[in-house]
Amino acid sequence: MPSALTVGGTRFIGRHTVAQLLAHDYDVTTVTRGQSDDPFADEERVSNVQGDRDDRTTLERARDEADPDVVVDCCAYHPGQVREATDVFADAGAYVYVSSGSAYAREDVPMREGETPLHDCTDEQATDDSMESYGPRKAEGDRAVFEAAADGVNAMSVRPMLVYGPHDYTERYAYWVDRVAAYDRVLVPGDGGSLLHRVYVGDVARALRIVAEEGEAGEAYNVADRDATTLERSLTLAADALDTDVEVVHASEHDLARADLTPEEFVLYTPSPALVSTEKLHALGWDSTPLDVAVSETALSHRERGLTGGEYDPGREREVEVIDALTE
Incomplete structure (x- = not known):
């Protein structure tokens, strides 16, 4: 049975991603801080490693315990976290970074992967936690994925637009x-x-799995409602x-x-x-609810x-x- 590891996995996108992976016969290991209730605490095929994702030893311990075929990084909010993770999980079958449509610097209609420019990111923005730097930080995380792929890591990015659905804590x-x-x-x-443009959370989870299984290293994929x-x-x-x-x-x-x-x-x-093209993801066999x-x-x-x-x-x-x- 294939093995997947999610960084995050109890709140919103991560929670639905774990459910998606379980539904497709993965054994799943989650990396969490233990600060939220774990909806998979009684699930035999889900194990948990508690710790801070900024502590490299936590990621290494999770990697060694799970030996993952797929890694989905649901909670990388700073580019340094992406660079650390792509290094730790360099030998995994696939690493998928949850980026954001906010990474785009210009609102083309629609915004397209590889065509619409991404935000620049200063050193100060890269470590900032404000919403003003969110788009630049996500864009720099994408560039970290591209750099890792150029070094031989099977790393990819998925860019959701505004996510909605059950268990959305943003309300x-x-x-x-x-x-x-x-x-x-x-x-x-x-x-x-x-x-x-919005996207149903279950469709984000399915996109993350499909990109891990079918995506191409160094590529980014928009995800949003087809309608x-x-x-x-x-x-x-x-x-x-x-x-x-x-x-x-x-x-x-x-x-x-x-x-x-x-x-x-x-x-x-x-x-x-604020719209994105989803044709690139759709070509991998994905569709929306x-x-x-x-x-x-x-x-x-x-x-x-x-x-x-x-x-x-x-x-x-x-x-x-x-x-x-x-x-x-």
């Missing part, structure tokens, strides 16, 4: 699901056509899943200013399209777990002020 989409569940009228910036959808349509699909009705109320920047709101205060809103199924599973999971995305709430009273002005 970004949960905010909109809660709005749909709680209110008949939901305020949306612009005309509802905001296009921020890119607007913010408004995603709310309609969530309402269908929850068996409720929702009236989407569109508000311009001027309309929002009535209540001292701005479009940027609404999570998952983007003023210009039908959008209605992905949104339904996500919405029902968020409601079952009581997730509200409250930290993104711009203030319902201010929303109602705008809604009433636009619908009276």
Whole structure:
């Protein structure tokens, strides 16, 4: 039976990746700090090595215990971590780095691997933890993968767009699901056509496995829903899943200013399209979950777990002020 090792594996992308690997007959070893509940604690085919991924001896111990055919690095947020991991796992059958669509420096429509430029990354950004440096850090991690591949390591990169799905601890989409569940009228910036490419977490996990098995060393692969959808349509699909009705109320920047709101205060809103091509990954045999199924599973999971995305709430009273002005 093949062996896989995941750096991470208990929270979101890692959790779904472990489940995907188990479903395809891998024995799995996870490397975690032990700070989150382990959903695989009772799974016979999953073993765990606890320790800090920044401690090289932890990675070496996990490598020696697992002797992995596949390594999936779900929690490398600094390029130095990628360089360390590609060195430690240089002899593994495949190393796959979870990068991000944020690595792209320009929003071509769509953004394509090998064509759309990546962010530069300064030495200061490479060790920073702010969101401002997130894209540059992920881009530099990609370059670390390319360098390792040039040295003979079977290393590859997968670039997800914004990930949603069950067990999403960021609760970004949960905010909109809660709005749909709680209110008949939901305020949306612009005309509802905001296009921020998203990707269902189960499809990310499947992409990571397929790239490990079928990908080419030194290559990066975008992953996103094959059916890119607007913010408004995603709310309609969530309402269908929850068996409720929702009236989407569109508000311009001027309309929002009535209540001292701005479009940027609404999570998952983007003023210009942010889309990637997925043809390269699709050519390996990958496809995405039908959008209605992905949104339904996500919405029902968020409601079952009581997730509200409250930290993104711009203030319902201010929303109602705008809604009433636009619908009276």
